[in-house]
Amino acid sequence: MSATMISDPMVISGPEATPKVASQNEVEFAICDCCGLTEECTPAYIERIRERYYGKWICGLCAEAVKDEIVRSEKRLVSTEEAMMKHMNFCKKFKTSGPPSNPTVHLISAMRQILRRTLDSPRALRSPSTTQIHHHNSGFTLSGS
Numbered sequence: 001m002s003a004t005m006i007s008d009p010m011v012i013s014g015p016e017a018t019p020k021v022a023s024q025n026e027v028e029f030a031i032c033d034c035c036g037l038t039e040e041c042t043p044a045y046i047e048r049i050r051e052r053y054y055g056k057w058i059c060g061l062c063a064e065a066v067k068d069e070i071v072r073s074e075k076r077l078v079s080t081e082e083a084m085m086k087h088m089n090f091c092k093k094f095k096t097s098g099p100p101s102n103p104t105v106h107l108i109s110a111m112r113q114i115l116r117r118t119l120d121s122p123r124a125l126r127s128p129s130t131t132q133i134h135h136h137n138s139g140f141t142l143s144g145s
Contacts, residue, residue, distance in 0.1 A: 026042065026043060027040045027041060027042055028040070028041060028042075028043055028046060029041075030046050030049075030057045031057070032057065032058050032059040032062055033056040033057055033058055033088065034056075034058050034059070034062040034065075034084075034087055034088050034091045035059065035061070035062055035091045035095075036091075036095070037059045037061070037062075039059055049063075052080075053066075053080070053084055054080075054081055054084070056084065056088075058084070062087060062091070065087045066080065066083045066084045066087050067083075069083035069086055069087055070083045072117070
């Protein structure tokens, strides 16, 4: 009679198990303090983000928006904390505004605002190919130079 041993490679027990190994694989749900998006992250990553953003956890999209806010404010120096607060206020306003009554008009308005922001942004950030748009059939001409 032979003995069959079944082992589960995922189970670590005994003196060779260390808390460090277990914590590297551990994930938690983190909720963005700006937009409310939930992401699965390791505790170490969550801590690094909180250190970078003054105790707040923000998702990657909001982090990019904060960076953009800093770059767009060419007239005066804006700190990361101030840019983050501006973005958090924007998100708060957006969440409380509710769905638009006319989504088509809302989309057109949002695109108009994006276009205006792009044209008002620092010239060094825009490439020459995106600053000059000529459409001769409709008479629409947009030039950033």
